[in-house]
Amino acid sequence: xxxxxxxxxxxxxxxxxxxxxxxxxxxxxxxxxxxxxxxxxxxxxxxxxxxxxxxxxxxxxxxxxxxxxxxxxxxxxxxxxxxxxxxxxxxxxxxxxxxxxxxxxxxxxxxxxxxxxxxxxxxxxxxxxxxxxxxxxxxxxxxxxxxxxxxxxxxxxxxxxxxxxxxxxxxxxxxxxxxxxxxxxxxxxxxxxxxxxxxxxxxxxxxxxxxxxxxxxxxxxxxxxxxxxxxxxxxxxxxxxxxxxxxxxxxxxxxxxxxxxxxxxxxxxxxxxxxxxxxxxxxxxxxxxxxxxxxxxxxxxxxxxxxxxxxxxxxxxxxxxxxxxxxxxxxxxxxxxxxxxxxxxxxxxxxxxxxxxxxxxxxxxxxxxxxxxxxxxxxxxxxxxxxxxxxxxxxxxxxxxxxxxxxxxxxxxxxxxxxxxxxxxxxxxxxxxxxxxxxxxxxxxxxxxxxxxxxxxxxxxxxxxxxxxxxxxxxxxxxxxxx
Amino acid sequence: xxxxxxxxxxxxxxxxxxxxxxxxxxxxxxxxxxxxxxxxxxxxxxxxxxxxxxxxxxxxxxxxxxxxxxxxxxxxxxxxxxxxxxxxxxxxxxxxxxxxxxxxxxxxxxxxxxxxxxxxxxxxxxxxxxxxxxxxxxxxxxxxxxxxxxxxxxxxxxxxxxxxxxxxxxxxxxxxxxxxxxxxxxxxxxxxxxxxxxxxxxxxxxxxxxx
Numbered sequence: 001x002x003x004x005x006x007x008x009x010x011x012x013x014x015x016x017x018x019x020x021x022x023x024x025x026x027x028x029x030x031x032x033x034x035x036x037x038x039x040x041x042x043x044x045x046x047x048x049x050x051x052x053x054x055x056x057x058x059x060x061x062x063x064x065x066x067x068x069x070x071x072x073x074x075x076x077x078x079x080x081x082x083x084x085x086x087x088x089x090x091x092x093x094x095x096x097x098x099x100x101x102x103x104x105x106x107x108x109x110x111x112x113x114x115x116x117x118x119x120x121x122x123x124x125x126x127x128x129x130x131x132x133x134x135x136x137x138x139x140x141x142x143x144x145x146x147x148x149x150x151x152x153x154x155x156x157x158x159x160x161x162x163x164x165x166x167x168x169x170x171x172x173x174x175x176x177x178x179x180x181x182x183x184x185x186x187x188x189x190x191x192x193x194x195x196x197x198x199x200x201x202x203x204x205x206x207x208x209x210x211x212x213x214x215x216x217x218x219x220x221x222x223x224x225x226x227x228x229x230x231x232x233x234x235x236x237x238x239x240x241x242x243x244x245x246x247x248x249x250x251x252x253x254x255x256x257x258x259x260x261x262x263x264x265x266x267x268x269x270x271x272x273x274x275x276x277x278x279x280x281x282x283x284x285x286x287x288x289x290x291x292x293x294x295x296x297x298x299x300x301x302x303x304x305x306x307x308x309x310x311x312x313x314x315x316x317x318x319x320x321x322x323x324x325x326x327x328x329x330x331x332x333x334x335x336x337x338x339x340x341x342x343x344x345x346x347x348x349x350x351x352x353x354x355x356x357x358x359x360x361x362x363x364x365x366x367x368x369x370x371x372x373x374x375x376x377x378x379x380x381x382x383x384x385x386x387x388x389x390x391x392x393x394x395x396x397x398x399x400x401x402x403x404x405x406x407x408x409x410x411x412x413x414x415x416x417x418x419x420x421x422x423x424x425x426x427x428x429x430x431x432x433x434x435x436x437x438x439x440x441x442x443x444x445x446x447x448x449x450x451x452x453x454x455x456x457x458x459x460x461x462x463x464x465x466x467x468x469x470x471x472x473x474x475x476x477x478x479x480x481x482x483x
Numbered sequence: 484x485x486x487x488x489x490x491x492x493x494x495x496x497x498x499x500x501x502x503x504x505x506x507x508x509x510x511x512x513x514x515x516x517x518x519x520x521x522x523x524x525x526x527x528x529x530x531x532x533x534x535x536x537x538x539x540x541x542x543x544x545x546x547x548x549x550x551x552x553x554x555x556x557x558x559x560x561x562x563x564x565x566x567x568x569x570x571x572x573x574x575x576x577x578x579x580x581x582x583x584x585x586x587x588x589x590x591x592x593x594x595x596x597x598x599x600x601x602x603x604x605x606x607x608x609x610x611x612x613x614x615x616x617x618x619x620x621x622x623x624x625x626x627x628x629x630x631x632x633x634x635x636x637x638x639x640x641x642x643x644x645x646x647x648x649x650x651x652x653x654x655x656x657x658x659x660x661x662x663x664x665x666x667x668x669x670x671x672x673x674x675x676x677x678x679x680x681x682x683x684x685x686x687x688x689x690x691x692x693x694x
Binding site for chain 2 (some may be wrong): 024258407408410412413416417429430431432433
């Protein structure tokens with residue numbers, strides 16, 4: 001029987017032949033221009049797999065045949081597992097949409113004063129608490145306090161994250177030295193290295209430096225994530241006009257070649273390592289030199305990037321809520337609404353960015369709860385609606401007849417629940433009701449909700465024995481970093 | 484409270500008119516006083532409906548079918564209630580004012596008022612001041628509810644209030660107005676007794692005006 005569900009909307013810019021052209025161009029770039037790899041282990045893996053490697057210059061040229069072989073071993077389906085298995089997120093091309101917050105803001109908009117200031121430890125705990133409480137946020141991404149030591153702040157961040165959420169945790173790491181410690185911490189919480197591989201409760205995003213330069217942190221991430229079986233979002237972030245060609249197509253061309261080179265390094269060292277395509281096409285504002293995040297052009301390119309991911313049949317994360325605004329205001333709300341909806345309609349697996357401002361430099365608790373609402377709107381938009389004999393209601397229309405109304409018709413009563421999405425932060429009543437309620441703007445209502453969450457929400461803490469084991473490990477890790 | 488009345492409340496809440504009607508008859512047959520069936524079965528049931536509606540747990544259509552069920556029970560009790568001297572329901576004349584054909588909001592208010600126990604005389608749309616005055620007089624209505632969706636038809640509300648005064652009826656009837664462009668200050672300006680911003684407020688306001 002035919003499904004009664006409407007179709008999933010799919011936004012597409014590239015034709016099949018465009019996709020083919022971009023793929024061919026990427027193979028040309030990798031084979032003839034090649035990439036620069038700044039970690040010897042990466043060069044060795046490439047060498048062994050059949051790339052033409054110059055160990056002196058770090059340059060590696062990758063034959064098409066090796067690209068094809070690497071694409072074949074990519075896993076199509078895996079989980080972003082969660083400490084609470086009910087919150088697992090299953091990644092497969094064209095599958096369900098999830099959302100995660102953006103990586104590592106340094107500044108926060110103070111919820112009481114609107115001051116733009118450095119993120120403190122207290123802020124970090126509040127940020128995680130709000131993220132954990134919001135149902136529209138599936139995955140939490142790292143946030144750092146500027147008070148924390150530069151070396152090892154990612155370790156402290158992870159310790160707090162584990163204690164503030166039972167959702168999947170998406171990491172950021174700063175150094176080659178600290179990342180192995182973070183993976184050991186994840187293994188402690190997961191119950192060992194094997195359980196962690198089976199149910200990776202953490203994932204990472206890491207990027208090369210455009211154009212085509214694989215610095216040590218990125219190569220290390222590709223190798224270590226493969227070793228531990230941790231999903232890695234391969235962040236491809238050329239900036240049109242500066243680190244990438246100025247044209248929309250050219251920036252996408254470079255971006256795609258860079259993704260494929262990440263695939264080759266990863267799969268050469270650890271065939272079957274789970275990767276997520278993360279197209280993050282940026283633009284430089286060529287009047288000021290600033291990078292642009294919330295531009296419509298960037299989101300169009302990101303949607304095209306998702307099409308490339310679908311071509312390679314690999315899970316994909318797309319920036320959803322991205323803005324250049326310095327405040328959680330009309331600009332950020334508008335930018336987040338259109339980037340999120342376009343990202344959702346692209347058919348990506350993960351919509352990234354809730355709470356972020358100035359690309360991902362800043363965060364706001366009010367913006368977080370607004371974006372929670374935007375995420376839910378996106379989920380609803382993808383859900384569609386049912387079309388069947390009962391819902392079409394020809395009988396009800398006959399019962400009511402011309403000029404009547406459906407208010408108390410049995411058909412209305414039958415379907416009054418479940419056909420609609422009800423937003424939490426939108427005011428939809430009378431002016432009088434709004435005045436009586438204190439004339440609160442959307443932004444003020446968002447702040448109220450964030451404050452209520454902070455007062456009432458209790459994250460699912462780690463069991464005591466695991467918390468103790470983690471603390472001991474953190475002390476050990478810091479001792480070994482100091483050596 | 485008897486099991487019958489408890490079950491009646493639950494059936495009423497779920498809009499099961501036939502069950503409520505049967506329960507009312509059964510309670511009477513068992514010798515339950517009519518006032519008790521009314522207060523502890525029907526009115527208490529509607530109070531729960533009203534509470535959950537205000538809390539946002541019930542939708543308007545669910546309130547309306549509960550009200551229908553309440554009326555089904557009330558019909559069984561009505562002959563006995565008249566005998567026992569329970570006062571009749573207050574009558575409300577409603578209509579969309581002259582020049583205006585928008586009636587879904589007015590219909591909603593009428594249905595909600597009916598659910599709350601008022602007797603409704605619905606004049607439909609494009610109702611002239613004369614027609615309102617004539618009906619208020621003929622029906623002996625305690626309330627007049629007027630609706631308008633257009634700023635261009637709002638002045639007809641004023642004309643109707645003036646016509647009521649000229650006819651010597653202004654003190655006999657309370658006037659309540661509503662509609663998207665209508666405001667509390669407009670109500671005050673034209674000498675209406677009250678303004679209601681939505682259907683739930685209309686019911687509350689109507690209740691307080693006849694209390």
